[in-house]
Amino acid sequence: MHEYALMQALMDRVGEEAAARRALAVHRIVVRIGDLSGVEADLLESAFEIVRAGTMCEGAALEIERVPATWVCSGCGQPVPSGGRLQCGGCGFPARLAAGGEILLGRIELEVP
Template sequence: MHEMSVALSVVDQVERAAHSRGVAGVGAVHLDIGELAGVVPDSLAFCFELACAGTVLEGAALTTRPVPGRASCAPCGRAWDTGMPPDMVCAGCGSGATDLLAGRELRITEVHWADPPDPPAPTPATPRKES
């Protein structure tokens, strides 16, 4: 299950960024996952929770956004969604000379740092009695 290695890598990258910024916690991590990346989002979410244990990411939410596979034909310029399994033959001209434009992404797009705790409220000063 390579989702665990992906989760560990994401946690490592975010944890290093948190430490370099002096942040004590992470509230959420957002990822783009291409449909051709070979990552199962539900498995990744499970592994992410395990990988976060004992780190500054413990309790952080993971949000994933699917990115559809997209290809284009070099000879005629037509572009299409590849689907799964990917269709890499141009329906317009039948060419197999295609370029994959999207769908292999696995990218951290956003991190929400946890809010620092509120400082304690000041206690009102006790008036002095004058003698």
């Protein structure tokens, strides 16, 4: 379960930012997770429950925005449907993942003095 390691990296980054701003608490953490990122939202939430104990994020809400996979042709840019062969029906070029691979930290809400 790499979600735990991922959450640890997330907490480190949030902790850095909170320290730099002398924050008193973290209220909200927004992340964007692509459906083809290899990260499970449920497991990320479970990991958050474990790692936040005793930290500034103890009372924070974790908001996970899911990003559906979107493939487009690497040649002509036309959409290529998921589920089928990942090749453009028009020009035969391989598809490129335009969205859905994200493992991103978005916005955080801090309580600052």
